[in-house]
Amino acid sequence: MPPANKTKRGSSSLFWDLLTFDRLVTGPVIHYIYWAGLGVVVLFGFGVVGAAVGLALKEPGVASMLLAFPVMVAGLLVASALVLLWRAFCEFYVAIFRISEDLRALRQTSDADHAAHAAHRARQAAAQPPQQPR
Structure with a gap:
C-alpha cells in the first residue's frame, strides 16, 4: 500500500518508490x-599517445618517428570513434528508460479515464428509475 500523501517527497517516499519500482533509478x-566509460576511453587515448612516444624513442632515427606518427593518429581516431559509440550506447539506454516512464504515465492516464467512465456509467444507472416488468 503506497503512502497516503504522494505530494510530500520525503525519505520514506523515496524508499517506497525504490522498493516498488515506481521511480526508476537507472537513468x-x-x-x-557514461562518465566512467568516458574516463576509460580517455585512459586508452593516453595509452596510445604513450605507446607512440615510446615507439618513437625506442630507436633513434627517422624510421621510428615515421612509424610512431601513424600509430598515434590511428589510436586517437579509434579513441574518438569509441567516444561516439559509447555516447550512442548510453543514449540508447536513456531513451529506452524514458520510453518506459512515458508508457507508465500513459497507463496511469488510461486507468484514470477508465475509472471515470465507469463511475459516470454507475451514476447514470443509479439515476434511471427501475423499469417494471409487464
Whole structure:
C-alpha cells in the first residue's frame, strides 16, 4: 500500500518508490556509467599517445618517428570513434528508460479515464428509475 500523501517527497517516499519500482533509478545511474566509460576511453587515448612516444624513442632515427606518427593518429581516431559509440550506447539506454516512464504515465492516464467512465456509467444507472416488468 503506497503512502497516503504522494505530494510530500520525503525519505520514506523515496524508499517506497525504490522498493516498488515506481521511480526508476537507472537513468541517473546511466549518467555515472557514461562518465566512467568516458574516463576509460580517455585512459586508452593516453595509452596510445604513450605507446607512440615510446615507439618513437625506442630507436633513434627517422624510421621510428615515421612509424610512431601513424600509430598515434590511428589510436586517437579509434579513441574518438569509441567516444561516439559509447555516447550512442548510453543514449540508447536513456531513451529506452524514458520510453518506459512515458508508457507508465500513459497507463496511469488510461486507468484514470477508465475509472471515470465507469463511475459516470454507475451514476447514470443509479439515476434511471427501475423499469417494471409487464
